[in-house]
Amino acid sequence: MARLPEYLRALHNLAEAGDDTVSSEGLAAAAGVNSAKLRKDLSHLGSYGTRGVGYDVALLIDQIEFTLGLTQRRAVALVGVGNLGHALAGYAGFASRGFRIAALFDADQARVGEPINGLNVRHISDLAVVAAAESIAIGVIATPAAAAQDVADALVAAGVTSILNFAPCVLSVPEGVDVRKVDLAVELQILSFHEHRKSSLTALPGGLSSPNGLAATGTEEAVGS
């Protein structure tokens, strides 16, 4: 499932470039996976491609969007319109990926009423009313960690059952509520680990460096997956 959004992004790029079909090798390279894995993934969707032709780009987009539930554009509420929240609220790319930022909330009265990307920031106390009116499906938390659990509780009370949490803390939510966490510091720490491992592989006992430049091979993981 985590690879499907990568295939979808690559397929949209191909469609924009005017490509009607793509080989499994071409799509695998564009999505950064190996082609055997891609063929196996797509076979689970019932998509096998045509020998010598490849996959129909538009059809595969439809199949992946259907599988990911993207045929319906989901409404997103963003809570916490500070530095990060401003950047997220102003990002135009969500719409083309199937999401509509439908409401912005903050607890700071000084921010309430501020227009960002066609929406006015609302006070967090309006969350329940707005969530019902806008059929909010996903809540994004971009508040300080100390406020995040209260915000998550308010989102759940307002009927939101999917939360994307940017605050560096663990949220406790009732069963049936899905939480995904994005933490760039964790990703940096993982890269730091790889850096550390590479330098210890090149270091010889006694603190000398390997003359052959022996190094670990590169790895790539999707941020947030």
Ligand SMILES: NC(=O)c1ccc[n+]([C@@H]2O[C@H](COP(=O)([O-])OP(=O)(O)OC[C@H]3O[C@@H](n4cnc5c(N)ncnc54)[C@H](O)[C@@H]3O)[C@@H](O)[C@H]2O)c1
């Ligand atoms: N996940 C990541 O990779 C990543 C990267 C940067 C920042 N962060 C985190 O994102 C969060 C926001 O960072 P920032 O730099 O934008 O902070 P910020 O202080 O600029 O903004 C936080 C906003 O949340 C609002 N807020 C506070 N309590 C609230 C509440 N109960 N309800 C609604 N709004 C409330 C504040 O008024 C403020 O506008 C922090 O938790 C930070 O650690 C995460």
